[in-house]
Amino acid sequence: MSTVYSPSLPEDVAETPVSQPTSLRALLRTYPRVAVASGLLILLVLVSVLAPWIALHDPTATDASNALLGPSAAHPLGTDELGRDLFARVIWGSRVSLPIAFVAVAVGLTVGGAIGLTAGYRGGLWDLLLMRVIDAILAFPALILAIAIVAVLGPGLRNAMIAIGIVQLPVYARLMRAQVLSLKGLDFVAAARALGASPMRLIARHILPNLLNPLIVQISLSAAAAMLAEATLSFLGLGAQPPTPDWGFMMNTGAQFLNNDPWLALGPGLAISIAVFAFNWLGDALRDALDPRLRG
Amino acid sequence: MLQYLVRRLALMVPVAFLVSVAVFSLIHLTPVDPAELILGEERSPEAVIALRHELGLDRPLPDQYVTWISHALRGDLGRSIRTNQPVTKAILERLPATLELGTAALAWSVLLAIPLGTIAALRRGSPIDVLATGFTIAGVSVPNFFIGILLILVLSVDLRLFPPGGYTPLTESIPDNLHRLVLPAITLGTVTTAINTRFTRSSMLEVLRQDYIRTARAKGASWRQVIVGHALKNALIPVVTVVGIQVGAILEGALVTETIFSWPGVGKLAIDSIFGRDYPIIQGIVLMIAFSFMLANLAVDLAYAWLDPRISYA
């Protein structure tokens, strides 16, 4: 079992062997969980996109005389320590946390995929060395490595994304490499290479399609892990910098003011939990739906 | 098997080297000067230069690395910049607190996960199962610092049932120690409970489908006899190995949990040292964690290889 940051839940066990759904519609019908989980995720994205209209207040407008007020008609979640509307800040926070997750996963996917591809395709010394680098990354518990990288590069969202991307690398590297290795020996691949097919063509035609299913699952789970990692980094003060509304950082402030106004922590906390849950749920449901069955 | 072991160990050497260089350079590449940080308000240019010299920070980096690694191999990890304590001593002093917290977290997580996972497996598809499955996903989704904050809010600030943090050594007062242990242990153990519940459930489902279970039932054994006598034992084997891996998750969780609850373990030391630019401590902790992590992974892989001869050694 690889030590990826996301505490990855083991797969569920199928009752009876199922055949692969042939279309998206069939998929959604057979596995309603996928539909519901996707729905939740789409809702979150919508909230993030429509933030300026939903939020009703400017998330950065301070109102120092009205600080730390509890929920009211004017402010559904109350105000924070500088009098800013908490609801607006939580809504706008999605515009920070969601894109970060996507970018971090993208970094991990492309760089990790490239490494795995090279290692698998070239083999030999390339494989040996690149996989040792992967092992070196895996030698650290993910959060610790992420913190260390951010501590060096300096706090900030950009560096947090880089750090989380690096931590995500190994999964995609291994995934890609395994797929390449399994295909390398096949006759038709050797034939294609002999005929002069370029590596890009092979990747596009044969490697990626087979990877699509596990990749989608992994991306969803990685996004969850990335969001959680970013929230933790920001909570520790290493991620988003003020006055950017970021859920993790808001919780840091919220923990300070717990005695005075618990909503400062509850609002962003619930937001993070719901968003990460959505990704994890989707990934879990997809894994049940897409992975070929017959276990035990 | 032996061949596998030797090969793995041999591969670990370059990795270990990479890790040590990474640890060293990561920390020394930051622009902050620990001498300035220590002197704080009392900084004057001469004092800073003198302190940097005293701490050995003005020597070229490769020199510092060689000194550090050669000492480290002998067990000497240098002295803390903030407190002047030997790093090894500082870490070992705090290890019991982290071990206590980690053990408590794992213990209650296993105690809760196994029954919960078993019941969910037995009543698959029922509301209990749905709830349990939902809980497992929620458990790995809710940030552990949020759980900690919630617990403090409800059980400490509102109900005043538990203190919001702090630590009393076992040698001083067992009841007080345990009283302060409750909230952080729950916080730290939530993630592993979720994972273990899920794993127990799927493992149990696997086992229940086996033919020998059906045979036993056909022979008239009650469900309880079947579960306790056969299913549980076999289902637990993979769970045990998974628990070993969760040491990594516990370590990560400890960083934040110990900080929130002011629990003086290795995790809190790491966070404090990062913000205090205490290079030797950060290097020492990360190195120790990385190496023990690598060894733990090796042990697990070996266990798998031993348990299941079908696993390839590639």
Place this chain on the structure above:
Amino acid sequence: MKRPALALILGAFLLSAACSTGGGTTSVAGTPKVGGTLKIALESELRTLDPLKSSQRVERQVYYNMYDSLVTIDASLKIKPGLATSWQYTDPTTLQFTLHKGVKFHDGTDFNADAVKFNIDRILSAASSPRKSELASVKSVEVKDSSTVVFHLKKPDAALLAQLVDRAGMILSPAAIVKGGADFALNPIGAGTGPFTFVEWKRDDHLTLKKNPNYWVPGRPYLDQLIYRPITDSNAALAALRTGDIDIAGTNAIADKDIASVKSDASLVYKDTPGLSFEGFEVNSGSGIFADKAKRQAVALALDRAQILKNVFFDLHTLSRGPIPPTSWAFDPSERIYTTADVSKAKSMATGFAFNLKTPNTPGSIQEATLIKDQLSKAGITATIQVEEFGQILTEASSHKFDAALVGWSGRIDPDGNMFGWFHTGGGFNDGQYSNPQVDTLLEQARVASDQATRKPLYDRAQQILVEDVAYVFIGHGPAQEIASAKVHNFSLIADSIDRFAEVWKG
């Protein structure tokens, strides 16, 4: 206090009152109870117990109860006798001290002039020590007889006595220092003369001092034991105070936002007085955007200090008119031009520019910076908040790589300590490279003048100039606080924020 005769009388009086059965009009505060353990929260862990090496203000909390200095201060910040009973300047560069007789160190050795010379020489000859700059004016120390010691100065220094109140004037047992060797700083057994002796120090856990039975002030201390605990999280400190884990928390140990709940708690006591510190942000007048005085003035005019004091500090801090706080004899209460916000005037001076505001990575500072940013935006000035660790800010500030930095000053007893290093050309803390020859002259003159009557007008004038120049953007002065359980009695609150426990009793 350290006047032996008075203390003797007071001690005898109180002792007799304590022994008397029932009745009698004793002191207003009630009869001191002898004995008991006091648990104290420190805002962070100490690094060393050797005053020579000490660089953190929090360390002084322990030192003042373990070591005595040559001189002390009273609540009005006047210099009073300590280990020295009297002193005089025989000429402007010669300072003679008469020492207390019959005082012994905790290890039993005698306190005398040789011990004083040993300690001062130790500082003067140290390779590096934060104390050296404090004693920069001292050339040498001479032992006249066992209770007379003479300081020979390089030049007159009015601030020297104030320096000797703090760590530079603490006298430790030479025998203990030698015996302690390399680990002395971690284990200073028997080194002090103070009301409490060192017992043990378990890092990040607790530090224990116990009563000095042979303290040279008879009848003191009342308490048996002091246990110091570092509690960095203010929520944790408050909780500990409420549960009785802690009896007293030092200044700034409890966050300003929670003081209201301390005040409303009948089992707790809260008192404060303006402290010695000043806070706000330093500006780089030497280079960059703030080399332009008009821009500095615009920023100073646009700030709504009252709002900051209310929102960030919950009105527990006092509005600042300059570097000297209200508690000092050098305080000048005359109105300065930047105490209230005047956005239109600010815009007329300069508008439409941006600068970096380096902010320490603490919640309070970030909150303050965010509010400042907001206020300045109303005047068309854009402040970009750069959150960094405190150490990093100090590094960059001392190499003059900044526009503005939210760094304050904890303050010193003598006004020179709040001004010279900060505002004299080339001063050790003058990160902003402020340079004004008039101010330089005034500060230099005030430093060598010996009486307050001469020095005050010099400081008044210097403050007027540097505040008008906006050498620093002043916002407030922090308080010295007593935050304690109601069981703590006879605590005297002094502006230097040091918690002294010789006179305190618990009951």
